[in-house]
Amino acid sequence: MRTRYRMERRALLTGGTALALTAVAGARVPLAQTLDKVSFQTNWRAQAEHGGYYQAVAAGIYRRHGIECEIRMGGPQQNPAQLLLAGRVDFIMSNGFQALNYVREGLPFLTVGAIMQKDPQVLMTHEGNGINSFEDMKGRPILIGASGRVTYWPFLKAKFGFTDEQIRPYTFNVGPFLADRMAIQQGFISSEPFAAQQAGARPRVFLIADAGYQNYQTTIDVSQRMVNEKKDLVQRFVNATIEGWSAYMKGQDVAGANAAIKRDNPEMDDAKIAYAVQVMNQAGIVASGDALTMGIGAMTEARWKSFYEGMRDVGRYPAGLDYAKAYSLEFVNKRVGLA
Incomplete structure (x- = not known):
């Protein structure tokens, strides 16, 4: 059943031509220029919990940042982390546990943003x-x-x-x-x-x-190589994604995004989508804590440290793990989308 796999998905282990443009936070790129093509793998079938990504596509936000983004919908037979490790996608939707798993296994991948401040x-x-x-x-x-x-x-x-x-x-x-x-x-x-x-x-x-459960959810994970070689592209992708989430959670012209969600996943309907957005807003799933002052996607060293130490203390991760390798704060905390 759909619900069966939906609840399990969070624990799964769990390109293009560069633009001649200087990267700045929130930079907009003229549509006439060549777009960088990237792929983004979700962790399950399309739903409101993915709405910000669909909004960034439907509203042309990625394109304004010089990106052509292909959203690849997840499902029960897919493991986003394995697809990322194999180089078959550029970015994936993941969580704090997966980021620490990269470090534990010595893998050159990391989290560059956390859309959900609260695990749902x-x-x-x-x-x-x-x-x-x-x-x-x-x-x-x-x-x-x-x-x-x-x-x-x-x-x-x-x-x-x-x-x-x-x-x-x-x-x-x-x-x-x-x-x-x-x-x-x-x-x-x-x-x-x-x-x-x-x-x-x-x-x-x-x-x-x-x-007090501090797991970051709906993170944006990417390879260290891409961060090193295409830093400008990673920044533009993160900024555009944040703008998409800001608009989606505020209900700003979201008809196109919702139509795309329902097209990709016919099990979704308007009532399910409306309920999900309502409760996510009420509970502060996306906009709460650090995100209120630093913008959606915010992360802090203190929170990562606390999360790692809490999971270490219950035996989930070994002592001495260099948890700081699990993430980078370089691309977030810039107040994108707060205006």
Whole structure:
């Protein structure tokens, strides 16, 4: 089922002619000049959670930055990180864990921007059943998928005293959740709660990021070689992407982007897209924290350090890992899109 793979995708290990132009933040390139062609691989089928990239294409933002961007839609049989490592794509959508994996494996790839300041992963239960906090979930059965067990679950164990004995297999549909008013299951804030609502439930949602889980999501990953050899192109791609996300989250002329999302993924409809954008805005998934002052895509050394140390302390990564190699702050924190 679609939901099955959708929830697993975050944990997957997980070109062109140069323009004669000096790179500056937010630079616009005349359309008459040759466009640099790049490919961007998403981590799943088209959806509102990818909206900023589609907006940058549909609204001509990439082209104004001298780029012809091909969005390649992900799916259950694709591993974006493997495609990047093999040189089959220029940029991929990923997450903080993948960036640290590059370092652990000695691979010359890194993250150059983080679109989602908050990981959209949630635990959800039913309103009115007495489960009102993460603390109330201690000792209770929780439906968790395989990827969650190696990403956010160690954080929950350390933070709230959860144990592996609480884990129950996640069936990747809301059926068991609907059948049990005491059920607790994983989900994304922009997806599973909507499905539960459509089935008549009243889900209560707990965003793990709001409990201190610091994983960056929907990151932009690229090879170190491309950063070294085409720095101007990487900067223009990041700037254009940020502008696309800024417009999309504000709902500025997004009809073209949404039409492209629905074209690529017929499972999407206007109601699903509208719900996802609404809750992402309400929860500050894209625009919160550092992004409010430094612009969408913002990252900081302090946050990366905290994320690595937290995952190191729960045994996810070894001590002494040179986590600073996982990312570059050179291309973000420039207040692009804030005006």
